[in-house]
Amino acid sequence: MTFPVSENTARMQTSSTFKAMQAAANLREQGFDVIDLTVGEPDFPTPRFIKDLAIEGLEKNITKYTAAAGMKPFIEAVAHFYKAQFDADVSPQQVAAACGGKQALFNAICTLVGHGDEVLIPKPFWVTFPEIVNFTGAKNVFIETEETDFILTAEQVEATITGKTKLLIINSPSNPSGRVVPASEMRKIIELCARREIYVITDECYLYFVYPPAEVFTAAVLPPDIRKYVCVAGSFSKTYAMTGWRIGYTIATEEWTKEIIKLQSHSATHPTSFVQYACARAMERREESMAAVAEMLAEYKRRRDWFIPALNEIEGIKCPMPEGAFYAFIDVREKIDGGKFKVSQDVADYLLNEIQVVTTDGAAFGAEGFLRLSYATSMENLEKAVERLKKLFNTASQQTAN
Numbered sequence: 207m208t209f210p211v212s213e214n215t216a217r218m219q220t221s222s223t224f225k226a227m228q229a230a231a232n233l234r235e236q237g238f239d240v241i242d243l244t245v246g247e248p249d250f251p252t253p254r255f256i257k258d259l260a261i262e263g264l265e266k267n268i269t270k271y272t273a274a275a276g277m278k279p280f281i282e283a284v285a286h287f288y289k290a291q292f293d294a295d296v297s298p299q300q301v302a303a304a305c306g307g308k309q310a311l312f313n314a315i316c317t318l319v320g321h322g323d324e325v326l327i328p329k330p331f332w333v334t335f336p337e338i339v340n341f342t343g344a345k346n347v348f349i350e351t352e353e354t355d356f357i358l359t360a361e362q363v364e365a366t367i368t369g370k371t372k373l374l375i376i377n378s379p380s381n382p383s384g385r386v387v388p389a390s391e392m393r394k395i396i397e398l399c400a401r402r403e404i405y406v407i408t409d410e411c412y413l414y415f416v417y418p419p420a421e422v423f424t425a426a427v428l429p430p431d432i433r434k435y436v437c438v439a440g441s442f443s444k445t446y447a448m449t450g451w452r453i454g455y456t457i458a459t460e461e462w463t464k465e466i467i468k469l470q471s472h473s474a475t476h477p478t479s480f481v482q483y484a485c486a487r488a489m490e491r492r493e494e495s496m497a498a499v500a501e502m503l504a505e506y507k508r509r510r511d512w513f514i515p516a517l518n519e520i521e522g523i524k525c526p527m528p529e530g531a532f533y534a535f536i537d538v539r540e541k542i543d544g545g546k547f548k549v550s551q552d553v554a555d556y557l558l559n560e561i562q563v564v565t566t567d568g569a570a571f572g573a574e575g576f577l578r579l580s581y582a583t584s585m586e587n588l589e590k591a592v593e594r595l596k597k598l599f600n601t602a603s604q605q606t607a608n
């Protein structure tokens with residue numbers, strides 16, 4: 207008998223980004239010198255002072271249940287941090303702790319939409335958005351953004367709204383494209399949605415990883431009449447290189463937050479108590495926290511500034527300069543010839559087998575013809591990857607020309 211999986215779960219697909227990671231692991235086991243550019247997490251350690259704060263929390267025996275919303279010092283620290291950092295008026299009652307940005311998004315989406323609702327998701331999208339929507343029974347409606355180089359505009363949102371649209375999910379800086387929607391356009395988009403009584407979830411997982419002159423923008427700064435429709439999904443994972451700690455939060459209206467807490471109280475309950483403690487204390491030490499972020503940002507920028515121009519020197523590869531996050535989203539459509547390469551997955555497989563450079567197919571993110579390359583890896587790895595790519599493609603084209 208096959209397992210009688212529930213309808214909700216059957217509608218979800220397994221994450222295809224894990225397949226590439228698995229392929230890389232298999233090759234490595236066989237002894238190949240693999241360059242893994244699939245990694246969606248910082249290659250830095252968690253800052254020392256945050257690790258010490260978690261140890262301090264353990265020593266203080268902060269090891270028991272907390273409120274489902276998160277412990278008071280945590281939700282207060284989030285509210286104070288947003289005031290100090292962004293001059294945003296956030297009350298602790300508008301904050302709920304979550305086990306990472308992913309759970310924050312799951313809570314926010316599941317408490318709002320269901321059968322009969324439509325959810326707008328700009329392409330290319332982070333793979334988890336449509337799967338959570340599938341779980342709820344609502345319908346995904348994708349917004350094409352290629353015309354504007356994957357930077358969402360209010361016009362594109364407006365053209366996709368129907369009478370059933372209940373929610374828009376925006377992720378800027380974006381995984382996978384690294385593109386950033388300018389602050390003025392974000393305001394326009396969210397104001398438009400609020401006017402039409404459409405809710406907006408902003409996935410601000412890469413909030414601080416924005417390269418000047420692009421600006422950091424959080425929807426938490428919007429006025430209350432607009433924020434009535436907004437839920438910010440925040441995460442410590444990328445910001446402080448804490449992916450394994452599993453901590454994030456939502457910022458929404460008190461009513462929405464109450465529903466989020468209700469849902470969470472019957473699932474994860476709350477993120478780990480001493481992790482909440484460490485994050486609360488780290489947010490109180492805002493300057494130290496932001497200095498740690500600035501250090502990582504400077505290193506990502508150094509890599510980006512070298513990697514993107516280098517990629518553009520490879521035959522048949524195009525990549526605009528991403529304004530944020532740590533991904534290069536390369537256009538390989540010139541390579542797709544209907545023969546050896548029918549789809550971008552074939553290009554990814556070729557890179558894997560020929561030069562052991564592991565990338566993620568853009569089709570997983572709703573962008574066939576593209577590959578995602580993470581630069582959350584050492585400069586040495588990036589240099590090696592480019593060298594192998596140039597040898598493979600630039601030599602091949604010279605041979606064809608001769």
Ligand SMILES: Cc1ncc(COP(=O)(O)O)c(C=O)c1O
Binds near residue numbers: 308380411442454
């Ligand atoms: C766009 C985006 N949102 C949210 C997350 C969730 O991160 P976490 O659950 O670790 O906070 C990720 C992780 O890769 C991401 O890329």
